[in-house]
Amino acid sequence: MSLQYMLDNNVSRYVQADTLEELAEKLGMPADALVKTIDDFNSYTDGETVDPLGRVAFSGIKIETAPFYAYPRSPAVHHTMGGVLIDAKTRALNLSGEVIDGLYCAGEITGVLHGANRVGGNAIVDFVVFGRIAGEQAAKGE
Ligand SMILES: Cc1cc2nc3c(=O)[nH]c(=O)nc-3n(C[C@H](O)[C@H](O)[C@H](O)COP(=O)(O)OP(=O)(O)OC[C@H]3O[C@@H](n4cnc5c(N)ncnc54)[C@H](O)[C@@H]3O)c2cc1C
Structure with a gap:
C-alpha cells in the first residue's frame, strides 16, 4: 500500500x-509545540544537541523538507506482563505453589x-497452546 x-x-x-x-493544524495540535519538537529532533540528529532522553541512534536525516506527512496515533495496551501462576497442565497455583482446584488459566x-x-x-502461541491444554484439562476435570 503506497503512501x-x-x-487518497x-x-x-494520513x-x-x-x-x-x-x-499541526490538520492534526489538531498546537503548531508551536510541533515546530519545537521537530527543531529539537533535528538538533539531536547531527549531535548538535544532546537528547535529554539519552537517545543516540538517530538516522542523521533531519525533518526539514516539505511536503511533510503525519498521521494521528494514540497509546494503547499491547500486552500485560505478569499474572496468574500456572503449572504445565494450566492449573492455577496459589502463593504456596499449590493447585487451586477447578481453576485453569491460559493466555x-x-x-x-x-x-x-x-x-x-x-x-498468540501462548493462548493457542495453553488454551487447548486448559480446555482439555477442564473437560477431564484434572
Ligand atoms: C494491537 C495489538 C497487536 C498485537 N499483536 C500481536 C502479535 O502480532 N503477536 C502476538 O503474539 N501478540 C500480539 N498481541 C498480543 C495478543 O493479541 C494478546 O496477548 C492475546 O490476544 C491475548 O489473548 P487472550 O486469549 O489471553 O486474551 P484476549 O484476546 O484479551 O481474550 C480475552 C477474551 O475474554 C473476553 N472476556 C473478558 N471478560 C469476560 C467476561 N467477564 N466474560 C466473558 N468473556 C470475557 C474478552 O472479550 C476477550 O474476547 C497484540 C495485542 C494488541 C492489542
Missing part, C-alpha cells in the same frame, strides 16, 4: 502539508511464560 494510496483513501487518517504549521492472564520480556508473536 499516495493512503492519502484516508487510510489511517495528512500532508507544505509547512509544519499547516501539518495473557497468566504470568509464567514470558519472563521479563515478551518476544513478539509469542502471545
Whole structure:
C-alpha cells in the first residue's frame, strides 16, 4: 500500500502539508509545540544537541523538507506482563505453589511464560497452546 494510496483513501487518517504549521493544524495540535519538537529532533540528529532522553541512534536525516506527512496515533495496551501462576497442565497455583482446584488459566492472564520480556508473536502461541491444554484439562476435570 503506497503512501499516495493512503492519502487518497484516508487510510489511517494520513495528512500532508507544505509547512509544519499547516501539518499541526490538520492534526489538531498546537503548531508551536510541533515546530519545537521537530527543531529539537533535528538538533539531536547531527549531535548538535544532546537528547535529554539519552537517545543516540538517530538516522542523521533531519525533518526539514516539505511536503511533510503525519498521521494521528494514540497509546494503547499491547500486552500485560505478569499474572496468574500456572503449572504445565494450566492449573492455577496459589502463593504456596499449590493447585487451586477447578481453576485453569491460559493466555495473557497468566504470568509464567514470558519472563521479563515478551518476544513478539509469542502471545498468540501462548493462548493457542495453553488454551487447548486448559480446555482439555477442564473437560477431564484434572
Ligand atoms: C494491537 C495489538 C497487536 C498485537 N499483536 C500481536 C502479535 O502480532 N503477536 C502476538 O503474539 N501478540 C500480539 N498481541 C498480543 C495478543 O493479541 C494478546 O496477548 C492475546 O490476544 C491475548 O489473548 P487472550 O486469549 O489471553 O486474551 P484476549 O484476546 O484479551 O481474550 C480475552 C477474551 O475474554 C473476553 N472476556 C473478558 N471478560 C469476560 C467476561 N467477564 N466474560 C466473558 N468473556 C470475557 C474478552 O472479550 C476477550 O474476547 C497484540 C495485542 C494488541 C492489542
